[in-house]
Amino acid sequence: MQVTKRMLWLWTGVMLAGLPTGAYAQQAPIKIGVPVFLSGPAVGAFGEPSKNAATLVIKAMNAGELPAPYNQKGLAGVPIDMKIVDEAGSTATAVTEFKNLVQRDKVDVVVGYVSSASCTAIAPVAEELEVLTVFYACGASRLFDERDYKYVFRSSSSQTSDAVATARYIVKRFPDVKSFSGINQNYSWGQDNWRDFVLAMKVLAPKVAVDRELMPKLFAGEYGAEISALLAANSPIIHSSFFGGDLETFILQATTRGLTKNSRLLLTVGEQILARQGKNVPDGTIIGGRGRHGMLASENVLNKWFLDAYAKEFGGAVPNFPAYHMYSTLLGLKAAWEKAAAAKGGARPTTDEVIKAYTGLSFETASGPVKMALAKGHQGIEEVAVGTYRYNKETNKPELFNVETYPAECVNPPANMTPEEWLKKGMPGAKC
Structure with a gap:
């Protein structure tokens, strides 16, 4: 695959248009990079549903439209700016694109990756660059078997x-x-x-x-x-x-x-x-x-909202488990971020403070509770x-x-x- 074919970006800062012009909209947004398959053999079953879920959920977060307890706008009142990039290609290409997100685009958090090969290659780079990275779909257990990580989390369970x-x-x-x-x-x-x-x-x-x-x-x-x-x-x-x-x-x-x-x-x-x-x-x-x-999935308020909103947004489509993984992972990030913000009186938390809040966290999803119980609080079980x-x-x-x-x-x-x-x-x- 030519690198030029990977340059398929989707900025969602435009989603902030139409929001109130008060303190919320005036704050510097939290930048989240979201690598998912936008091309290749996994785009139909994984990439498209995951992209749809990320776009839908972050739009709802920015508008404060998620069900409680996730109905505060953005992340602790700060708007989110999302950039979706293509995961397809070799692990070397995935690492290069990850570095671009961090060093060129200055993202605060990376949420993504389906391929277990991508995750195992990127995890040590995330540590080196000291950027909070939450894997949403890759499942190989060896990710945390071989070493401990400070900056890497995975809220979806392992294989x-x-x-x-x-x-x-x-x-x-x-x-x-x-x-x-x-x-x-x-x-x-x-x-x-x-x-x-x-x-x-x-x-x-x-x-x-x-x-x-x-x-x-x-x-x-x-x-x-x-x-x-x-x-x-x-x-x-x-x-x-x-x-x-x-x-x-x-x-x-x-x-x-x-x-x-x-x-x-x-x-x-x-x-x-x-x-x-x-x-x-x-x-x-x-x-x-x-x-x-x-x-x-479970029958609960978070699931009903997701099914209804996804169908409305995408022409009656039904979200599959990769879409749910993206939804759950974003909810986990929101729960951790807002727990960290609450601990300092609502002020914007540092990466270290979000990591502290995320470690060992339990939170509710459309699929039931997730407990960050393994890998010293960095690996979820459900x-x-x-x-x-x-x-x-x-x-x-x-x-x-x-x-x-x-x-x-x-x-x-x-x-x-x-x-x-x-x-x-x-x-x-x-x-x-």
Whole structure:
């Protein structure tokens, strides 16, 4: 990809037009950089919904239109100026664009990134540049396994919770399963997902065997050889953490080849494509959504506002879990910022003061409570829901049934263990 194709900016300072001209509008805005996929294979399922959510939520924040307790304008009364940039490209390009946001555009905070490769590359740079950086979607647990960070947070849960929740779902709903296979992308996200799912299954159903372990490269786009191997294995369950274009392409190729006639797909992040590709997803597929988001979200005031506002703004569209991740992450930043501002009598907090307020914070979202409980208070945990899919031909809408919800403490390790250590020790202390 040419670097010039990445220069797709969206400034939202214009959103401040029409706001009252008092002290609020006169304050220097808080600049937030938001890197999401604006091009490439992940734009449809991740980039566009995430961009939509960021634009919608920050516009509502500036206008003071979010439900309580998030109804104060901006961040503690200070308007927000958002700049959206394209995450697509190599990790080196992502790092360059991150540095541009900080050093050239002088952003106060960066909120973004889908790719776990981007997150692991950018986290140490955020530390070096001393800029508050909140990852909204990337899920590989190794982000915080390998070192501690001061400036880096992630309020969405790691992929460990997805793996444990789906393993618990399989063991409960399909107790006679004798084996399973997996097809996952060959980088940190796919590797960690598969590792944790296998380890969780060993704890919960030690006699269940692994048939095939397939790791095609990220955004390969062609899975003929892998589908042939899976057809030969004839496993009753096929685990996949594919996302974006890889997930959509794999489903189309797998169904065309008849893979799903005898094998049930388990898509740990499958909720992301249901609104777009619902007719193509086989009935009976097991679906996760990186927490309790999208079609799996809670029924509460924050969720109702989001569903209604998103549909109104984007022509009846339904937000998927990446959109919910962006919404939740922005709520977490707002909660931390306003807690820090309140501690100093309403004055604008420093980055260090926001970090102090964010560390260990608990806050409410459209998907239920998030607790910054791991990685010394920098990694969030939340409930996880898993369901079984069917397409309702009468309503022409996707549906999830037999939904199981798992408490955050059931599917995440305690604070004193890495996910791998916890799983290998048999998930001690899990509260289910």
